[in-house]
Amino acid sequence: MSEENSESIIESSIKRKYKLQAKDVKVWYGDFMAINNVSMDIKANKVTAFIGPSGCGKSTFLRLFNRMNDYVDDFKMGGDINIDGKDIYDKNINVELLRKQVGMVFQKPNPFPKSIFENVAYGLKIQGLKDKAFLEERVESSLKQVALWDEVKNDLNKSALALSGGQQQRLCIARTLAVEPSIILMDEPTSALDPISTAKIEELIYKLKDKYTIVIVTHNMQQASRISDNTAFFYLGELIEYDKTNKIFTNPEKKQTENYITGRFG
Amino acid sequence: MLNLEDHREILNQSGLEMFQLVRKQFIKSKDAFLTHDSDLAEEVLHNENRVNGMDLKLDRECERFIALHNPVAGDLRFVLALRKINFDLERIGDHAYGISSYIIEVDTPVKQEVLDKLEFEKMYKAALSMLDDIRDAYKTGNTKKARKVFKKDKVLNKINLNSFAVISEEVQKDPKLIDQYLLLFSVIKKIERVGDLITNIGEEIIFYLEAEVLKHRKKKGPSKPGM
Amino acid sequence: MNNIRKNRLKDQAFKIWGIFCTLLGLVLLAIFIGNILIDGILRIDWAFIVNLPSRHAEESGIYTALMGSIWVLLLTTLIALPVGIAAAIYLEEYSKKNKLSTILEVNISNLAGVPSIIYGLLGLEVFVRILEMGASVLAGSCTLALLILPIVIVSTREAIKAVPKSIRDASFAMGASKWQTVYHQLLPASFGGILTGIILALSRAVGETAPLIVIGALAYVPFAPSSPMDEFSVLPIQIFNWITRPQHGFVENAAAAIIILLLITFVMNGIAVYFRNKWQKKFK
Numbered sequence: 052m053s054e055e056n057s058e059s060i061i062e063s064s065i066k067r068k069y070k071l072q073a074k075d076v077k078v079w080y081g082d083f084m085a086i087n088n089v090s091m092d093i094k095a096n097k098v099t100a101f102i103g104p105s106g107c108g109k110s111t112f113l114r115l116f117n118r119m120n121d122y123v124d125d126f127k128m129g130g131d132i133n134i135d136g137k138d139i140y141d142k143n144i145n146v147e148l149l150r151k152q153v154g155m156v157f158q159k160p161n162p163f164p165k166s167i168f169e170n171v172a173y174g175l176k177i178q179g180l181k182d183k184a185f186l187e188e189r190v191e192s193s194l195k196q197v198a199l200w201d202e203v204k205n206d207l208n209k210s211a212l213a214l215s216g217g218q219q220q221r222l223c224i225a226r227t228l229a230v231e232p233s234i235i236l237m238d239e240p241t242s243a244l245d246p247i248s249t250a251k252i253e254e255l256i257y258k259l260k261d262k263y264t265i266v267i268v269t270h271n272m273q274q275a276s277r278i279s280d281n282t283a284f285f286y287l288g289e290l291i292e293y294d295k296t297n298k299i300f301t302n303p304e305k306k307q308t309e310n311y312i313t314g315r316f317g
Numbered sequence: 318m319l320n321l322e323d324h325r326e327i328l329n330q331s332g333l334e335m336f337q338l339v340r341k342q343f344i345k346s347k348d349a350f351l352t353h354d355s356d357l358a359e360e361v362l363h364n365e366n367r368v369n370g371m372d373l374k375l376d377r378e379c380e381r382f383i384a385l386h387n388p389v390a391g392d393l394r395f396v397l398a399l400r401k402i403n404f405d406l407e408r409i410g411d412h413a414y415g416i417s418s419y420i421i422e423v424d425t426p427v428k429q430e431v432l433d434k435l436e437f438e439k440m441y442k443a444a445l446s447m448l449d450d451i452r453d454a455y456k457t458g459n460t461k462k463a464r465k466v467f468k469k470d471k472v473l474n475k476i477n478l479n480s481f482a483v484i485s486e487e488v489q490k491d492p493k494l495i496d497q498y499l500l501l502f503s504v505i506k507k508i509e510r511v512g513d514l515i516t517n518i519g520e521e522i523i524f525y526l527e528a529e530v531l532k533h534r535k536k537k538g539p540s541k542p543g544m
Numbered sequence: 545m546n547n548i549r550k551n552r553l554k555d556q557a558f559k560i561w562g563i564f565c566t567l568l569g570l571v572l573l574a575i576f577i578g579n580i581l582i583d584g585i586l587r588i589d590w591a592f593i594v595n596l597p598s599r600h601a602e603e604s605g606i607y608t609a610l611m612g613s614i615w616v617l618l619l620t621t622l623i624a625l626p627v628g629i630a631a632a633i634y635l636e637e638y639s640k641k642n643k644l645s646t647i648l649e650v651n652i653s654n655l656a657g658v659p660s661i662i663y664g665l666l667g668l669e670v671f672v673r674i675l676e677m678g679a680s681v682l683a684g685s686c687t688l689a690l691l692i693l694p695i696v697i698v699s700t701r702e703a704i705k706a707v708p709k710s711i712r713d714a715s716f717a718m719g720a721s722k723w724q725t726v727y728h729q730l731l732p733a734s735f736g737g738i739l740t741g742i743i744l745a746l747s748r749a750v751g752e753t754a755p756l757i758v759i760g761a762l763a764y765v766p767f768a769p770s771s772p773m774d775e776f777s778v779l780p781i782q783i784f785n786w787i788t789r790p791q792h793g794f795v796e797n798a799a800a801a802i803i804i805l806l807l808i809t810f811v812m813n814g815i816a817v818y819f820r821n822k823w824q825k826k827f828k
Contacts, residue, residue, distance in 0.1 A: 147721055177728065
C-alpha cells in the first residue's frame with residue numbers, strides 16, 4: 052500500500068510539473084491510424100510548436116487536447132491525455148467545462164456573424180453570465196489584450212465580418228481569452244493572413260505566454276523558430292523529435308528532422 | 318533562383334578554390350624565401366588581387382545564401398563556418414604576400430646556416446602539411462584530419478619560441494646584419510601566425526561538422542580509438 | 545477555320561433557342577395574366593372584398609373565402625413551423641449519419657412529391673373522422689401542414705447546412721453544447737433561409753384546393769370562421785365554385801378572385817426573394 056502511495060506521489064508531482072501530458076497516444080479514423088504512439092509533456096507558460104509536413108497528424112494531435120476530434124465520425128483514441136494531471140477522456144469529464152479551460156483558435160478566422168461585442172461575450176453568455184457591466188468589462192479587457200480595443204472601441208456593435216482578416220483573427224483570440232482559459236491551442240493561426248497581420252499576431256502570442264500555455268501548429272518553419280520555446284516534429288503520425296527550439300534549428304538529433312527543416316523534403 | 322543544394326555546392330566549390338589559391342600563394346612565398354627568388358616573390362604580389370577578389374566573391378555569396386534561403390541547422394553552420402574560414406584564408410594569403418614583399422625589399426639572401434639554426438625548413442614543412450590537412454578536412458568532411466593540426470601547431474609554436482634566443486645570439490655576433498635578422502624574425506612570426514589561422518580554420522570545420530564549439534578551449538589532438 | 549465558324553454558329557443557335565424558351569414561358573404567363581386582368585380587374589373594389597358570397601354575382605364577395613384562407617394560412621404556419629424546424633434540426637445536427645438516416649432523408653424528399661389529394665384523404669380519415677375535428681379550419685390546417693412539412697424540413701435543412709462548419713467549430717470550441725450552438729448560432733444565421741422556405745411553402749399552401757375539398761371545406765359558406773373548429777372555405781375553392789356557374793357575372797368574379805389570389809402569391813414570393821437576398825449578403 053505504501054509503495055503504491057509513494058509511486059503516485061512521484062507521478063503526481065511530475066503531473067503537476069507539466070501542464071499537458073500525452074502518454075502512448077494513438078488515434079484511429081476508422082482503419083486509418085492517424086497518430087501512432089506519441090508521448091509528450093508540455094510545460095506551463097511556454098509556447099510549443101508542432102511542425103511537420105501536411106497530413107502528418109499534428110492538427111489531429113492538437114485537437115485531442117480540447118476533444119474537438121469527438122465530432123469526427125469513426126474517431127477512436129487510445130492512451131492518456133492529461134491536463135493538470137487529470138485524464139480528460141475520463142467518462143466523468145464535462146467536455147464543455149474542458150473547453151472553457153482550453154481555448155482554440157482556428158486557421159481561417161471564424162468570427163460569428165454577429166457584432167464584435169456579441170462575439171467576445173459569447174463564451175460568457177453561454178455560461179449564463181448576464182450581468183451587463185461584467186460583460187462589458189470582460190469584453191474591453193479581452194480586446195485590450197489583443198490590441199484591438201483602440202481600433203473598435205467606438206463601435207462594438209459593428210458586425211465582426213466587417214473587420215479585416217487580421218483583425219478578425221485577433222477578435223477570435225479575444226473571444227477565446229474572454230473566458231479566461233489556461234491553455235490556448237492554435238491551429239495554423241496566421242496561414243490565412245498577410246505578413247503584417249502575421250507579425251502582429253506573433254507579437255501577441257509572445258505577450259500571452261506569460262499568462263497562458265500556448266500550443267501552436269504551424270507550416271511556417273520560420274514562425275516556429277521565431278516564437279516557440281520548444282518544437283515537436285511530427286511525421287506520418289509519429290513524433291520524431293521534441294526538444295528546445297534552439298536545439299532543433301541549430302543541431303537536431305535526427306536526420307529526418309534536419310532534412311525537413313532545411314527543406315530537403317516535405 | 319538557385320535551389321538550396323545547388324547553391325550550397327557553389328559555395329563549397331568557391332571555398333575549395335580559395336583554399337587552392339591561398340595554398341599556392343603560401344608555397345610560392347615559401348619557395349621564394351628559401352631560394353631568395355625575387356621573380357617568384359613578384360608573382361605572389363601579383364596574385365594578391367585574385368585572392369582579394371575571391372575573398373569578396375565568397376563573402377557576397379555567403380550573404381546571398383543566408384538572405385535567400387534562411388538556412389538552419391547544418392546549412393546554417395556551414396555558411397557561418399565558411400565565412401570565418403574565408404576570412405582566415407585571406408589572412409594567410411596576406412602573410413604570404415607580406416613575406417614575399419620582404420624578399421623584394423631586402424636584397425641580400427640569408428646565410429643557409431642561420432636558416433638551419435632557426436629550423437626554417439622544418440617550420441615551413443609543418444605549416445604546409447597543416448594546410449594540406451585542413452584542405453583535405455574541408456574537402457572530405459573529415460574531422461579527424463581537422464584535429465591533426467592542433468598537435469602540429471605545437472611544432473610551430475616551439476620553433477617560434479626558440480627563434481628569439483637564436484636571433485639575439487646571431488645579432489650579437491654580427492650586428493651589421495641586424496636588418497636581415499629582424500626580417501627573419503618577422504617571417505617566423507608570420508609563419509607562426511599562419512599556423513594559428515590554420516587551427517582557427519580547424520575549429521570552424523569541427524563546428525560545422527559536429528556542432529561542437531572549440532573556441533577558447535584547451536585543444537586535444539585526434540581522439541584515440543575507443544574513446 | 546471551318547471549326548471556328550461552326551462553333552460560332554452553334555453558339556448563336558443556342559443563344560436564340562435559349563431566348564425562345566425563356567420567352568415562351570414568360571409570354572404564356574403574360575397572356576394568362578393579361579387575360580385575367582382584362583376579365584376581372586374592373587370587378588375589384590372594396591365591396592368585392594368585404595361582401596359575403598351570394599346567389600347574385602354582383603353582390604358576391606370573397607370575404608368568407610379570404611378570411612378562410614388567412615385563418616388556414618396562419619394556423620398551418622403555427623403547426624408546420626415548429627414541427628418542421630425541429631425535425632430539420634434533429635436530422636441535420638443530432639442524428640447519426642447512418643443507413644437509417646439516409647432512408648429517412650430520401651423518404652422525406654419523396655413526401656414532397658406525393659399528390660396533394662392523398663394528403664386530403666389522409667386528413668379526412670385521421671383529422672376529420674378519427675380525431676373528430678370535423679370539417680374545420682383546424683382539420684384543414686393540419687392537413688395542409690402535413691402537405692408542406694417536407695418542404696419546410698428540406699429548406700430548413702438546406703439553410704442550416706449552409707452555415708459554415710467553421711461557425712460550429714468555433715461555437716463548440718468555446719464550450720457551447722449542441723443545443724446552445726443551434727439556438728445561438730445556427731438558427732439566427734439560417735433565419736433568412738428558413739423564412740424563405742416557409743414563405744415558399746405557404747405560398748403553395750394558399751393555392752391548394754383538392755385536399756381541402758376532400759376534407760370537406762364547403763363551397764358555399766356564408767360566414768367567416770371565428771374559431772378553429774368552424775367550417776370554412778378558401779379562395780381557390782371559391783374560385784372553383786364560381787367558374788362552374790354559367791352566369792357571366794360569376795366568370796368576372798372568378799377572374800377577380802384569381803387576381804387577388806395571384807397578388808397574394810406574388811407578394812409572398814417577393815418577400816421570400818427579398819429575404820433570401822438579404823440572407824445571402826450576410827455571408828459575403
